[in-house]
Amino acid sequence: MNISPSHAFSVWRRNAVLYRRTWMWNILPNFFEPVFYLLSIGIGVGAYITQMGGMSYMEFLAPGLVCVAAMNGASFEVTYNFFVRLSYQKAYDAMLTTPIEPDDVLAGEVLWAITRACIYGGCFFAVIALVGLAPLPSALWVFPVIPLAGLLFAAIGIAFSLRISNIDLFSFYFTLFLTPLFLFSDVFFPLHERLSEGWLWVAEVLPLLHPVRLARAAFRGEASLILLWDLAYILAVTMLLLVWARRGIRKRLMN
Amino acid sequence: MIVEVSSVSKRFGLRLAVDDLSLEVPSGVCFGLLGPNGAGKTTTLRMIYGVTRPSSGTIRVFGIDIARDPRTVRSRLGVTLQQNVLIEALSPEENLRVFGRYHLLREPELSRRIGELIAFLELSSHATVPVKHLSGGFQRRLAIALSMMNRPELLILDEPTTGLDPAVRLALWSRIRELQAGGTTVLLTTHYMDEAQRLCDHVAIISGGKVIDEGKPSDLIVNHLARETVEFDCAPEEESAMLNGVSFPSHRLRVGRRLMIYLDDATLLINHIRHYDQGDRRALVVRPTNLEDVFLALTGTSLEGGQ
Ligand SMILES: Nc1ncnc2c1ncn2[C@@H]1O[C@H](COP(=O)(O)OP(=O)(O)OP(=O)(O)O)[C@@H](O)[C@H]1O
Numbered sequence: 148m149n150i151s152p153s154h155a156f157s158v159w160r161r162n163a164v165l166y167r168r169t170w171m172w173n174i175l176p177n178f179f180e181p182v183f184y185l186l187s188i189g190i191g192v193g194a195y196i197t198q199m200g201g202m203s204y205m206e207f208l209a210p211g212l213v214c215v216a217a218m219n220g221a222s223f224e225v226t227y228n229f230f231v232r233l234s235y236q237k238a239y240d241a242m243l244t245t246p247i248e249p250d251d252v253l254a255g256e257v258l259w260a261i262t263r264a265c266i267y268g269g270c271f272f273a274v275i276a277l278v279g280l281a282p283l284p285s286a287l288w289v290f291p292v293i294p295l296a297g298l299l300f301a302a303i304g305i306a307f308s309l310r311i312s313n314i315d316l317f318s319f320y321f322t323l324f325l326t327p328l329f330l331f332s333d334v335f336f337p338l339h340e341r342l343s344e345g346w347l348w349v350a351e352v353l354p355l356l357h358p359v360r361l362a363r364a365a366f367r368g369e370a371s372l373i374l375l376w377d378l379a380y381i382l383a384v385t386m387l388l389l390v391w392a393r394r395g396i397r398k399r400l401m402n
Numbered sequence: 403m404i405v406e407v408s409s410v411s412k413r414f415g416l417r418l419a420v421d422d423l424s425l426e427v428p429s430g431v432c433f434g435l436l437g438p439n440g441a442g443k444t445t446t447l448r449m450i451y452g453v454t455r456p457s458s459g460t461i462r463v464f465g466i467d468i469a470r471d472p473r474t475v476r477s478r479l480g481v482t483l484q485q486n487v488l489i490e491a492l493s494p495e496e497n498l499r500v501f502g503r504y505h506l507l508r509e510p511e512l513s514r515r516i517g518e519l520i521a522f523l524e525l526s527s528h529a530t531v532p533v534k535h536l537s538g539g540f541q542r543r544l545a546i547a548l549s550m551m552n553r554p555e556l557l558i559l560d561e562p563t564t565g566l567d568p569a570v571r572l573a574l575w576s577r578i579r580e581l582q583a584g585g586t587t588v589l590l591t592t593h594y595m596d597e598a599q600r601l602c603d604h605v606a607i608i609s610g611g612k613v614i615d616e617g618k619p620s621d622l623i624v625n626h627l628a629r630e631t632v633e634f635d636c637a638p639e640e641e642s643a644m645l646n647g648v649s650f651p652s653h654r655l656r657v658g659r660r661l662m663i664y665l666d667d668a669t670l671l672i673n674h675i676r677h678y679d680q681g682d683r684r685a686l687v688v689r690p691t692n693l694e695d696v697f698l699a700l701t702g703t704s705l706e707g708g709q
């Protein structure tokens with residue numbers, strides 16, 4: 148490992164400078180999304196589904212959607228935006244004329260994706276808490292979960308982005324990977340009530356499932372042993388993918 | 403030596419981009435790397451600042467093995483890439499600020515350095531305009547300013563003046579000379595032989611990834627060709643009849659109908675041609691031989707010469 152924290156931070160800072168210039172426009176959509184969910188579910192779906200997993204449907208949805216927001220925040224950053232910086236803006240070629248090394252670039256970008264996950268997930272949480280869907284103070288435990296979800300999806304997205312040569316392939320990433328995750332990761336319905344034992348084991352592969360379970364536990368305010376498995380999954384998968392991404396970014400930038 | 407490249411080769415798949423190349427750049431000189439498209443100039447520079455690993459050979463910069471400690475080496479040099487890499491949405495000032503942070507510069511040094519560079523490269527009139535609205539010349543000057551952020555001891559410039567108008571080129575040359583006078587070592591590539599001749603103390607002509615020859619521009623001219631050039635149009639069929647009986651040693655180079663003859667004293671040849679033409683005054687150009695002639699003589703004149 149060859150990360151210089153101060154150089155990695157200067158990579159983070161570049162993205163932050165650009166984001167800050169248009170922060171109003173960047174941050175506003177993050178508030179609209181939860182509002183739309185609340186409206187749609189509140190006036191629509193919620194009228195048909197009164198209870199789910201032993202609570203109102205809105206309460207059931209809230210923790211999962213916070214994780215989805217974090218996932219999306221990180222994912223946009225390490226897919227389209229990262230790819231544009233890598234292939235079109237050649238930002239990393241410029242960085243590599245300075246003491247910055249590829250590992251610093253990777254670290255800075257992951258850190259930035261986590262930042263975006265926190266902004267996105269944080270806004271979502273704020274709206275939800277405002278309308279009373281987050282039981283306080285226990286729901287505050289979701290705050291460490293948001294960056295963890297960001298870290299996981301930063302690693303997954305960056306590993307993918309480094310392997311593709313065409314920006315159009317991201318539509319596959321979103322429609323064939325993130326969308327099914329969104330639909331089948333315990334966000335919309337409790338998996339254990341709908342899947343057989345065998346399928347439940349298979350579902351453990353889904354990355355989004357783990358932050359969602361952590362977030363649910365936070366909202367409920369109860370810990371259990373399985374959360375250690377979720378934590379281990381997130382950290383292990385992240386590590387593996389980042390090791391892979393290290394090689395990928397070296398290959399892309401230093402040939 | 404500031405840069406020592408020893409028997410370096412670089413292979414990309416089957417293509418040998420740099421072929422057993424050796425170079426030495428002494429401290430304080432302006433060193434020019436000349437060569438046709440695809441000769442391996444950019445690849446050589448990339449290996450020198452450590453983002454391309456040589457397939458074989460070693461490179462030392464400031465006496466440090468670049469493969470061992472690229473961070474230290476790169477903290478002491480600056481690179482202007484062949485293609486500008488600027489942040490289009492940001493102004494020159496903001497670009498400099500972001501770039502300065504890559505070098506870990508902090509306030510107040512950061513702002514002081516930005517001010518100096520904006521003045522040095524005459525960027526002040528548009529210092530706060532987004533880069534995407536700036537002219538090519540402005541953008542190029544900014545790219546050069548970025549590479550100077552850390553007060554480099556070695557400045558690497560990959561085609562610094564390509565696409566610039568004559569006034570901007572002249573201004574840049576004088577800046578480069580000022581830097582050199584201040585002790586900076588400059589390593590540049592260029593396709594402009596007049597630029598190399600005026601700016602560089604030492605040039606290396608490379609083709610096919612090899613150094614064909616190197617030395618002071620004036621020495622290369624004398625060694626390969628001769629001091630004077632006579633240049634005129636003449637059909638290939640006509641050439642041998644016309645020069646029949648010319649006994650003095652001379653080199654010749656043909657580009658289409660244009661024939662260039664290099665010799666130490668043009669008088670005899672001019673008289674010979676006037677006599678051959680029998681009163682028909684053919685347009686003859688007599689001029690000092692320049693680096694471009696040497697370049698053409700060494701690297702070939704056809705488009706296939708490069709790739
Ligand atoms: N990353 C790469 N992968 C494969 N081939 C490459 C790569 N980089 C350079 N080459 C090849 O190596 C050779 C040298 O390229 P290089 O860019 O060093 O030339 P150059 O002298 O800088 O040319 P120009 O004057 O056009 O900038 C070329 O044939 C080029 O196609």
Ligand SMILES: [Mg+2]
Binds near residue numbers: 443444445484560
């Ligand atoms: Mg080049």
